[in-house]
Amino acid sequence: MTQDELKRAVAEAALAHIRPRLEDDSVLGIGTGSTANYFIDALADLRGQINATVASSEASAQRLKQHGIPVFDLNAVDRVDFYIDGADEANPYLQLIKGGGAALTREKIVAAVAREFICIADGSKLVDTLGAFPLPVEVIPMARSHVARELVKLGGDPVYREGVVTDNGNVILDVHNFMIPAPLEMEKRINNITGVVTNGLFALRPADVLLLGRESGVETLHAR
Numbered sequence: 032m033t034q035d036e037l038k039r040a041v042a043e044a045a046l047a048h049i050r051p052r053l054e055d056d057s058v059l060g061i062g063t064g065s066t067a068n069y070f071i072d073a074l075a076d077l078r079g080q081i082n083a084t085v086a087s088s089e090a091s092a093q094r095l096k097q098h099g100i101p102v103f104d105l106n107a108v109d110r111v112d113f114y115i116d117g118a119d120e121a122n123p124y125l126q127l128i129k130g131g132g133a134a135l136t137r138e139k140i141v142a143a144v145a146r147e148f149i150c151i152a153d154g155s156k157l158v159d160t161l162g163a164f165p166l167p168v169e170v171i172p173m174a175r176s177h178v179a180r181e182l183v184k185l186g187g188d189p190v191y192r193e194g195v196v197t198d199n200g201n202v203i204l205d206v207h208n209f210m211i212p213a214p215l216e217m218e219k220r221i222n223n224i225t226g227v228v229t230n231g232l233f234a235l236r237p238a239d240v241l242l243l244g245r246e247s248g249v250e251t252l253h254a255r
Contacts, residue, residue, distance in 0.1 A: 035065075037153035037244030039118075042243045044197040045151045046077070049113050053080060058108050060141040061095060062116020063088040063134035068113050071095055075082040085111055087141045088134040089198050100252050105141065114145035118152050118238070119164040119231070120200055122205030125150065125254040126214045130231030133197050139229055142236050154245040157252075161228040162210035163249070169201050174226020179225035181224045185217075201228055217237035 037227075061071060061084050071091065074081065075098040085105050086092035094103045107112075116138060118129040127150060128222040129135055142148050166187070170178045175191065182189040194205050202226070202242035211217050214234035241252040 032244075034153055034155075034245055038066045038151075039069045040233055041151040041242045041244040042066060042073050042250055043151065045115050045149050046073045046240065048149060048240070049115070050077070051183070053077075055082065057081075057112045058083045058085060059146075060085050060104075060108060060111040060114030060116075060242060061087065061091050062078070062114070062138055062141075063091050064117045064132045066093060066117030066153075067112050067115065069095060071098065072101075072205065074098070074100060077175050080227055083108060085141055087116065087137040088132070105144065111141060111145040112147070112238055114141050114148045115150075116142070116150060118150050118156055118233075119173045119175065120158050120161050121150060121152060121156050121241055122158060122161050122214070122237070123252075123255055125252065127168055127233040127238060128161050128164050128231050130169070133169075133192070133195050133203050134190065134196065135231045136169050136199055136229050139146070139233065139236070142233060147149040147240070148236070148238045149239045152241065152243060154243050157243055160210055160212055161214055163205045165205035166179070166209055167192075167209070168204045168206060169197055169199070169230070170204055171226045171228065174204050175202055175204065178224055179204055185220065199228065
């Protein structure tokens with residue numbers, strides 16, 4: 032199977048995972064990126080049964096609307112029942128690196144609200160230790176150089192993602208050569224740097240379920 036076929040398979044598995052539990056007033060949180068896009072496209076078959084979604088990016092909101100699926104501001108709903116999103120890396124504890132699409136802050140907000148966070152990814156995203164994928168950090172523009180210096184002190188090699196402005200009007204530093212054996216501690220340390228909006232570690236709020244696409248089929252993992 033190609034990577035796209037694996038992504039489509041996990042997107043369809045996510046829909047099958049939540050479909051028996053969908054109710055008339057269910058609210059779905061929708062992530063950002065290529066795998067999430069496959070889920071949005073699969074969700075189109077249920078457009079008449081989906082009364083409310085919350086999107087983690089303007090791009091996802093637009094894709095949902097194109098399918099005729101209602102999109103609400105997070106402040107207009109009192110809960111999010113399921114949040115479905117991809118990941119750039121996941122470890123066996125279902126702690127993640129996210130933010131390759133520069134939507135990490137809104138993704139983290141929706142994940143924090145969600146009752147159940149379902150991560151969908153192809154098998155290549157599962158690793159023993161996070162960090163081979165550069166860690167995105169969203170930064171207030173005027174603090175970019177300061178934050179970069181602090182990240183160097185932590186042992187990373189931050190690179191400014193040129194030409195990228197987040198939906199929140201901020202910039203991204205991608206931290207290379209930065210293996211992360213203790214994601215919980217590192218998430219807190221980076222977030223405490225003045226000028227950081229948030230970083231792409233999802234360890235304080237990991238996924239509840241990881242649907243992993245493999246050649247043999249979709250594997251379901253739960254946090255250890």
